[in-house]
Amino acid sequence: MTANPEIEAELLVRDIGQIEIRRRPRQRNMNLSVRADGSIRVSCNLRRSQREILSFVASCRNFIEKRRARLAELDRLHPRPQFLSGETLLWFGERVRLDVIWSWSERIRARRVELRGSLGGLSGEFSTGKSFAGEHGKVAFELTALLTSNVKQRQEAVVKIYKKEARRWFESRLHFFAGLMGVKPISLSVRGQKTLWGSCTGAGAISLNWKLLCCPAEIIDYVVVHELAHIRHRNHSAQFWEFVERFDPHYKAHRAALKSMEPIIGRMFL
Ligand SMILES: [Zn+2]
DSSP states (O other), X not given: OOOXXXXXXXXXXXXXXXXXXXXXXXXXXXXXXXXXXXXXXXXXXXXXXXXXXXXXXXXTHHHHHHHHHHHHHHHHHSOOOXXXXXXXXXXXXXXXXXXXXXXXXXXXXXXEEEEOSSSSOOOOEEOOOSOOTTTOOEEEEEEEEETTOOHHHHHHHHHXXXXXXXXXXXXXXXXXXXXXXXXXXXXXXXXXXXXOOEEEOTTOEEEEEGGGGGSOHHHHHHHHHHHHHHHHOSSOOHHHHHHHHHHOTTHHHHHHHHHHHHHHHHHHOO
């Protein structure tokens, strides 16, 4: 069991399965969410009885079924990668092929390779590590993995590439746009939250999600501009959006595209 004191218990409900209950002292209403893996969490304050929770869950039955059906549909359309040869991963808005070299002894590691010649052959070389925009031909991921490795371990090796490139890419785009926009961010942290693409504190500390590297460069730029614009405007007022538009005239399309990619990106990584 988990050591988290906030999780009171797990209930087993007929036809629905396991429910995780999270107690939040200050919460007034009960809240139910269906996670990406179909599991269910109820959050509520300390006073709610188990019976109240059960009847609340029962009243959400329709919602749960609909949400799970939608997840099953997504599973069909966008199967979760197992990090095996032949699968593709999103990388700067393109589907990039993954190749796995199985090993008995070698440590698990992934690298980005640039392909030469035909798409099929992997007679590539190490990535140059230089700027990505405009110069990438055919990129692929090559993963050396132990035969005994599991999905999570293989994913971790690939995620390292995303995180490393994300920091490099974000730093350079932040530098570029901060100059244009006349704002000064004080720091950058690279995170991997499930639903948050970026944030900006009052002091100008910017946080960006490495999963953005799944998106085309112009969408990443939109998020960079959005967060930098918060240094000047702390809200989403009309002035804020006017400021954003000056540096990303197509921000509305980019914002919509990001929204539509969310479920797909959310399924690429566990
Ligand atoms: Zn915002």
